[in-house]
Amino acid sequence: HDVADEMYEVYAALTALPESEFCYKSYSLGEHGYVTIKESSQLISQGTTGLTTWQAAFYFIEWAVENRHLFCHKRILELGSGMGLTGMAVCTTCSPEAYCFTDCHSLVLQKLKENLDINKGNFSASAVVSELDWSADNADSEVWDSSNSIDCVVATDVVYDAGLTEAFVKVLLKTLRGSWHY
Numbered sequence: 001h002d003v004a005d006e007m008y009e010v011y012a013a014l015t016a017l018p019e020s021e022f023c024y025k026s027y028s029l030g031e032h033g034y035v036t037i038k039e040s041s042q043l044i045s046q047g048t049t050g051l052t053t054w055q056a057a058f059y060f061i062e063w064a065v066e067n068r069h070l071f072c073h074k075r076i077l078e079l080g081s082g083m084g085l086t087g088m089a090v091c092t093t094c095s096p097e098a099y100c101f102t103d104c105h106s107l108v109l110q111k112l113k114e115n116l117d118i119n120k121g122n123f124s125a126s127a128v129v130s131e132l133d134w135s136a137d138n139a140d141s142e143v144w145d146s147s148n149s150i151d152c153v154v155a156t157d158v159v160y161d162a163g164l165t166e167a168f169v170k171v172l173l174k175t176l177r178g179s180w181h182y
Contacts, residue, residue, distance in 0.1 A: 021042075022038055022039065022040055022041065022111075023038070023039065023041050024036055024037070024038050025037050025053070027053075027085060027089070029061070029065070029089055029092055029093055030065075032065070032092055032093040033092060033122055035085055035088045035089050035092060035119055035122070036115075036118050036119060037053060037083050037084065037085050037088075037115050037118075038083070038111060038114055038115055038118070039052050039053055039083045039111070040052045052082070052083065053082065053083055053085045054082070054156070054157040055157070056156040057082075057085045057086045057089075057156050057157065060086055060154070060156045061085070061086060061090070061093075064089065064090050064093065064094055065089075065093050065094070068093060068094040068095070070094075070152070071090055071094035071095070071096050071152060072094055072095045072096065073095065073096065073097050074096050074097060074151035074152045075096070075097055075098045075099075075149060075150055075151045075152070076090065076096050076098070076099045076100065076150070076151065076152045076153075076154055077100045077102065077150045077152070077153050077154070077175065078099065078100065078101050078102060078154040078155065079102055079132070079134070079153065079154070079155040079158055079168070079171060079172075080102070080103060080155055080156075080157075080158030081101035081102055081103050081108075081112055081129075082103060082108060082112070083108070083112060083115055084101055084112045084115045084116060084119075086154060086156050087099050087101050087127070088115065088116070088119045088122070088123075090154065091119075091122070091123035091127060092119070092122045092123045095123075095124070095125070096125045096152075097125060097126065098125055098126040098127070098128075099125050099126070099127045099128075100127075100128050100129075100130060100150075101116070101127065101128070101129045101130070102129075102130050102131070102132035103129075103131070103132070104131060104132060104133040104134070106131075109129060109131055112129050113129050116129060132171075134164065134167035134168055134170070134171045135164070135167040150175060153175050153176070155168075
């Protein structure tokens with residue numbers, strides 16, 4: 001046996017094991033610490049892609065850390081937060097005043113709240129999790145409070161279905177026109 005054969009045998013044995021639905025992953029933020037996320041080990045689970053972290057989050061986090069001044073002391077709305085890695089990394093590294101995580105799937109929102117509980121000791125920003133279905137007629141009814149305006153909108157890898165594009169653009173337009181608040 002050479003090393004490659006042994007590695008393949010271990011790999012094959014590991015892939016044959018029954019997969020656990022959720023696992024914990026800790027993502028390093030360098031000198032800023034880390035974020036621990038409970039997420040699905042599957043790309044699509046329970047009818048949604050929001051239960052796992054996607055590659056775009058890592059690129060955005062890298063950019064956000066290099067541009068912390070854009071988020072410092074800001075009120076941030078994240079559209080399609082999923083498991084929350086992007087937002088928790090921004091809250092941990094960029095010192096926003098407040099952060100509103102949103103998604104539309106009930107299980108995603110439940111797990112997102114759990115992840116916020118796991119990580120909220122790592123940052124001082126006021127953080128909330130709210131349901132927001134971009135295509136709902138009353139998309140803003142439960143998320144927004146007129147006393148708290150939005151300074152910045154964040155969204156990473158959220159339009160994977162062409163059918164969501166129009167609803168996403170409408171949410172962005174309403175937000176950018178300043179008619180939504182949280």
